[in-house]
Amino acid sequence: MGDYDRPVFFHLMEYAANADRDVVDMVSGNPDWEPPEALREGLAAYVSADVDTFQYPPSEGLAELRAEIAARRGVDRERVVVTNGAGEANYLAMAEALESQPGDEILLVDPVYPYYHKRTELLGGTPTFVAADADGRVDPAAVRAAASDETAAIVVNSPNNPTGAVYGRETKQELVDIAERHDALLVSDEVYDHFVYEPDAFESALAFDSANVAVTNAFSKSMAITGFRVGYGVYPERLVDDIRTRHMLVNVAGSRPAQHAVLHALRETPAEYYERNRSMLEERIDAFCAALDAAGAEYTRPQGAFYVMARFDGYPGTLAHTERLIDEAGVAGMPGDAFGESRAEWLRFAVVTPRAEEAAERLANYFG
């Protein structure tokens, strides 16, 4: 590790905020919609709870919260560890894979969510990248060719940030097979699973009964609470004890006010809440993509998550170009090169603003 690696998105959000003009912020993946009503209710109830309830929760998470998660995912509660967001859930899976396997290689898909790559390096692992196709989908044959007994883990994210690709049943089955063949751990980060725009496109890795699968998730996106840091991992029985120990020795336990709020929201939030947000995002994506079409831009229409990658001729996806776009077009996105070489010509736009269509029109005017 070297200098403190301030994430590019913090820099760009600041840059956009300090710009001399109106800027549509499409940088971060921070939801701009309301959390469930029951989330605020649950937190409000906790405010006046007994002081006992302000003390350490169980290290592995509130028992009721684990039970709710286990019931929804159809797994044994003992396999569920509540974590400090999906970030810690992924960290625990990757650290355990490297410790329990002889190999030190972690297979990642390029373009990559930058945390996976940097976390691999922090843990002393060796990242190997498998290139996705133009639409962001991973070719299982390419993963199979790259995997070996040196492979400790294969980390995938579907629906995918940044490409919006969704891996279906067949791809997931092949990834599970590859993990089993090399006794690696398939870490399936499914944090965008509430945001899928093609019916039945998505399959959770939990659909496969395998001792080589860890599924990670969080309430950060589905409940619009990225700052609460409540996530979870569903880990294989053979690894979960070690993972609980690591979680305990790193964090002792998660933060209890957030866990209580999420527990109440999980129980009380109707399906319509999630459906409404999904529909709203789909409309934003439609409008944004239509304006990109009008601008003649190349882009990938996401099957899931809430990012659109677009490419403008002669305008590579670097930090400098992203800053120029803020200054000259009034639109802030993320440089594609932050996600790896394969998207160095692209820009990523998060549709976490009601002004997505306006932003696309600005892009059309600027590049048109």
Added chain:
Amino acid sequence: MGDYDRPVFFHLMEYAANADRDVVDMVSGNPDWEPPEALREGLAAYVSADVDTFQYPPSEGLAELRAEIAARRGVDRERVVVTNGAGEANYLAMAEALESQPGDEILLVDPVYPYYHKRTELLGGTPTFVAADADGRVDPAAVRAAASDETAAIVVNSPNNPTGAVYGRETKQELVDIAERHDALLVSDEVYDHFVYEPDAFESALAFDSANVAVTNAFSKSMAITGFRVGYGVYPERLVDDIRTRHMLVNVAGSRPAQHAVLHALRETPAEYYERNRSMLEERIDAFCAALDAAGAEYTRPQGAFYVMARFDGYPGTLAHTERLIDEAGVAGMPGDAFGESRAEWLRFAVVTPRAEEAAERLANYFG
């Protein structure tokens, strides 16, 4: 790591709760007193905050919270990282020490807070124990004799759990000198610094201007909120960038509701709140020790923190004996052997109950 190491105190709390008789619970270090009023106020205000405020806080903690901490500790804000409790603050310091130093040894004091020992093993370090004296104080000469260029870190806790010892200026100065001589990191865990019963006995390691000192702390005990998980580290400038990166890659960020509540409480809580709890604990300790005197027990009167270690002839500090004490005397403590060999004949009692005096009388009757 082996099987999930469920902390002994969880087991004993359950055992006590399931006992067939009334039991005074002196097992955990969970405060039983009220948090500051402003803590609940701060959390209540957050409940109705804008949705922006529900998203990722800065990875290193809310800027205002870091500023408040920095001002109180008299350090540059850039050195402060807000963590998931003192647990994570210690984890980050120990991991960084092992990574940045050639040696893999971590010096610990016996009796030891078990997390330090297990965390050292998790990180692949080699723990070396320096025995404390009968009162729980560490002899700097013994630390000097044990330290070498293999020493990556020296981890101390003052006021101390479990002994109640408080290390004064002279001891701290010597520990800083030893760390500097071997370019090791002195990790000074000061989480009980609001609970010192001898005026001027305590000195923070921040009193010494050294690039080899990390001070860790939390609001868990001082605000009676062990479940909120808000702590911090003040790290040397030369290490803080790497530590921030590690924190980000493990946890992304801390939980924001808890940080907002603590920020408000830190600003608005009068000194009387802390003084009142300190006095109350001192009275409980007085009463408990007086009853132990009456029982003819050997014990260590704590200079700080809120634990009393006691020894009863022919009654070693094992888990089995602790369970027997629950069943036969109606008092639940912690076995001394959970803290290392040197206290294998002792039991630890936490005065986190208004019934401390009653418990001591039960012990007097049982052993008398």
